[in-house]
Amino acid sequence: MLTTDELIIATCLKAGQIMVENGSEISRVDDTMSRIAQNAGVTGANTYVTITGVMMSIQGRNATQIAAIKQRTIDLEKVAQVNQLSRSFAVHEIDLPTLHAQLAQVDQATRSFPLWLQLVGAALVSGPLMIMFRHEVVNTWPTVAIGTLGYLVFYLLNRYLKIKFLSELVAALVIGIMAEWAVQIGWGTNINDIIIGSLMPLVPGVPLTNAVRDILAGNFVSGPARAVEALISAAALGFGIAVVITLF
Numbered sequence: 001m002l003t004t005d006e007l008i009i010a011t012c013l014k015a016g017q018i019m020v021e022n023g024s025e026i027s028r029v030d031d032t033m034s035r036i037a038q039n040a041g042v043t044g045a046n047t048y049v050t051i052t053g054v055m056m057s058i059q060g061r062n063a064t065q066i067a068a069i070k071q072r073t074i075d076l077e078k079v080a081q082v083n084q085l086s087r088s089f090a091v092h093e094i095d096l097p098t099l100h101a102q103l104a105q106v107d108q109a110t111r112s113f114p115l116w117l118q119l120v121g122a123a124l125v126s127g128p129l130m131i132m133f134r135h136e137v138v139n140t141w142p143t144v145a146i147g148t149l150g151y152l153v154f155y156l157l158n159r160y161l162k163i164k165f166l167s168e169l170v171a172a173l174v175i176g177i178m179a180e181w182a183v184q185i186g187w188g189t190n191i192n193d194i195i196i197g198s199l200m201p202l203v204p205g206v207p208l209t210n211a212v213r214d215i216l217a218g219n220f221v222s223g224p225a226r227a228v229e230a231l232i233s234a235a236a237l238g239f240g241i242a243v244v245i246t247l248f
Helices: 004-021 026-039 076-090 096-108 115-126 128-134 140-161 164-184 191-202 205-216 222-247
Strands: 045-049 053-058 064-068
Touching: 004 026, 004 045, 004 053, 004 064, 004 076, 004 096, 026 045, 026 053, 026 076, 026 205, 076 096, 115 128, 115 140, 115 191, 128 140, 128 191, 140 164, 140 191, 164 191, 164 222, 191 222, 205 222
Parallel strands: none
Antiparallel strands: 045 053, 053 064
């Protein structure tokens, strides 16, 4: 049976852990944890949040806990759910044990949308760029097909190998080869446009944006770490395309 202090810290850590693992910026995580503690009656809560761990203690009390961040993905729906539960707790719609239990349910929920829906999203991100930026439809359909295939390769490799950067590298190789093939058979006319559009679902936009926001907020540990992670992903994509261009 957890004491009141232990339950407060466990609840705050669970909220912070979910938010960090699912792509929230560090400043929002710290603010959410502090507000939960304050609404639970704690005025001297200390929080320390990085992309690899979350720590919290209460001043004047022998209560400190740490939660490790073992994996990171992008699921802003979970971040929104944690924020909503925090607001419900603030207006006393739910009590602390209920908040802790519901946060556990959010954490155990499916971490991503079904594969077919992710592929539809990849197709919608890839193809319309040809119309938006180039005002043409000639390369739209090959871009849709190749972008969807590239994301499928990334998804399957990342699911079984669990090495994100290697999965991105192989996906970029497949995209480059398929774009070259599409131009050679006359299905597409501009290989550069096809490659750029097809890579869009794999570009680390959210991590890079969060890295900038963390740096601007003064988080000089998590911000640069996220920036390096995003740049490595971009380098893997660029290296895969460079290999194809060099070979062909």
